[in-house]
Amino acid sequence: MLDQRLEAGLGQRREQDLYRRRRQVEHLRGAWLRVDGRDCRNFCSNDYLGLAGDRRVARAMSDALERWHAGSGAAHLITGHSSEHEALEEELADFVGRPRALLFSTGYMANMGTINALAGPDDRVFEDRLNHASLLDGGWLCRGGMERYDHADTADLATRLRSSEADHKLVVTDTVFSMDGDVAPLAELAATVAARDATLMVDDAHGVGVLGPQGGGAAREAGLGTDAVPVYVGTLGKALGTFGAFVAGSETLIEYLIQRARTYVYTTAPPPAVAAATRSALRIAREEGWRREHLDALVRRFQQGLRHLGLPVSSSRTPVQPLVVGEPAVALRLARALEGEGLLITAIRPPTVPAGTARLRVTFSAAHREADVDALLEALGRHLSGSCAPLTET
Ligand SMILES: *Cc1c(COP(=O)(O)O)cnc(C)c1O
Numbered sequence: 001m002l003d004q005r006l007e008a009g010l011g012q013r014r015e016q017d018l019y020r021r022r023r024q025v026e027h028l029r030g031a032w033l034r035v036d037g038r039d040c041r042n043f044c045s046n047d048y049l050g051l052a053g054d055r056r057v058a059r060a061m062s063d064a065l066e067r068w069h070a071g072s073g074a075a076h077l078i079t080g081h082s083s084e085h086e087a088l089e090e091e092l093a094d095f096v097g098r099p100r101a102l103l104f105s106t107g108y109m110a111n112m113g114t115i116n117a118l119a120g121p122d123d124r125v126f127e128d129r130l131n132h133a134s135l136l137d138g139g140w141l142c143r144g145g146m147e148r149y150d151h152a153d154t155a156d157l158a159t160r161l162r163s164s165e166a167d168h169k170l171v172v173t174d175t176v177f178s179m180d181g182d183v184a185p186l187a188e189l190a191a192t193v194a195a196r197d198a199t200l201m202v203d204d205a206h207g208v209g210v211l212g213p214q215g216g217g218a219a220r221e222a223g224l225g226t227d228a229v230p231v232y233v234g235t236l237g238k239a240l241g242t243f244g245a246f247v248a249g250s251e252t253l254i255e256y257l258i259q260r261a262r263t264y265v266y267t268t269a270p271p272p273a274v275a276a277a278t279r280s281a282l283r284i285a286r287e288e289g290w291r292r293e294h295l296d297a298l299v300r301r302f303q304q305g306l307r308h309l310g311l312p313v314s315s316s317r318t319p320v321q322p323l324v325v326g327e328p329a330v331a332l333r334l335a336r337a338l339e340g341e342g343l344l345i346t347a348i349r350p351p352t353v354p355a356g357t358a359r360l361r362v363t364f365s366a367a368h369r370e371a372d373v374d375a376l377l378e379a380l381g382r383h384l385s386g387s388c389a390p391l392t393e394t
Contacts, residue, residue: 018351040343048238063276064272080268081269088103100248110134113261127139176210209239292366323384335360
């Protein structure tokens with residue numbers, strides 16, 4: 001009975017070209033991977049600084065494994081919180097310019113747990129319409145309710161804040177939007193939020209390590225300290241190349257989350273070796289500025305190449321570069337054709353993005369070389385130039 005009902009749902013997804021399947025990755029090396037038996041250049045990872053494959057990071061992890069063994073054995077509040085976790089928290093706080101940081105097992109959990117610790121039944125959550133699923137899920141769970149303001153629209157947000165009678169108002173936004181690569185107007189948002197006595201929480205999953213001085217993130221780039229952005233979330237599985245997430249803010253915020261964030265309290269602490277690897281990645285991310293410079297140069301090269309080919313260029317200045325093609329079937333066809341040539345780019349389809357905006361989502365990494373960008377451009381030129389009609393400027 002259950003299976004029959006589920007099969008109907010699966011069939012519908014297949015008909016709409018929305019069915020997803022997993023690939024088996026057999027080998028990962030820098031910007032290359034072997035997937036389903038084929039060697040491909042990878043243009044869909046979030047490994048922006050190329051640290052997931054860094055030997056020094058891997059070595060830090062294996063050294064820590066000798067000392068700590070595999071698991072943490074318990075939640076942070078029991079006996080899972082090691083000196084390795086503590087040191088990483090201090091270094092992360094310093095990195096993003098906040099008094100204190102708190103590790104979470106994943107970004108998904110950091111967002112769900114933080115929003116629900118901060119917004120009670122008499123409060124209200126306001127989210128950008130295009131926020132990441134983990135932020136939206138956190139908002140939907142909030143008993144005081146959640147509403148979405150138009151993407152990056154501070155005027156719409158201001159109107160909504162004005163008409164809300166909630167005790168406390170929590171405004172939540174991605175910094176870099178993961179499907180478009182655009183950056184939220186953080187300074188304007190901070191001003192709007194301050195004028196309404198609300199609280200601003202930002203999710204810098206795609207900004208930390210990439211944006212700002214030494215990679216210290218989008219809030220630092222915008223010059224926004226703890227007063228303007230009291231709740232800052234960063235993740236470790238993207239630019240930092242490892243796994244996990246953190247929330248940074250005041251002493252009081254962190255103490256409060258330790259008591260009240262359910263996704264922090266009721267889950268096993270990540271392995272200490274993962275924290276050790278992240279400490280190594282963090283040092284490299286801060287010190288090796290060439291990684292960010294190289295990444296910027298690759299993005300500029302890609303955009304110039306697209307322009308040269310007469311293809312639409314996204315306004316994104318981040319390593320996330322969308323090519324919107326419209327219909328899911330078109331995105332899928334293009335992704336398959338490119339994969340056939342050893343270029344791996346994910347077709348992103350609804351419900352991850354709004355209907356009619358299916359896209360190829362290209363992401364760059366400091367592990368790419370200029371030759372990788374050129375190979376991609378050459379193939380895009382062949383596959384897209386003829387069928388430019390469905391393309392729309394983003
Ligand atoms: C990837 C991502 C997350 C989730 O982080 P995980 O550590 O992978 O769970 C949260 N927010 C945004 C904006 C993301 O892109």
